[in-house]
Amino acid sequence: MFLNHYECPRCDGAWSDSWFCQVDDDCPHCGLRHVSPENSLECDDAADYAQEEAA
Numbered sequence: 001m002f003l004n005h006y007e008c009p010r011c012d013g014a015w016s017d018s019w020f021c022q023v024d025d026d027c028p029h030c031g032l033r034h035v036s037p038e039n040s041l042e043c044d045d046a047a048d049y050a051q052e053e054a055a
């Protein structure tokens, strides 16, 4: 798992999300799509597996 940290170039919003790889994500603040991760932490902790299916 990777814990990806994103910073939106449009609204300066920041968020983190955990994925199986380093993927682009959509800004939850303004909806800007395909934001690349600023940095990623590799993590094996299953407790971080909090991905929501409905998102």
Ligand SMILES: [Zn+2]
Binding pocket: 008, 009, 010, 011, 012, 013, 027, 028, 029, 030, 031, 032
């Ligand atoms: Zn944004």
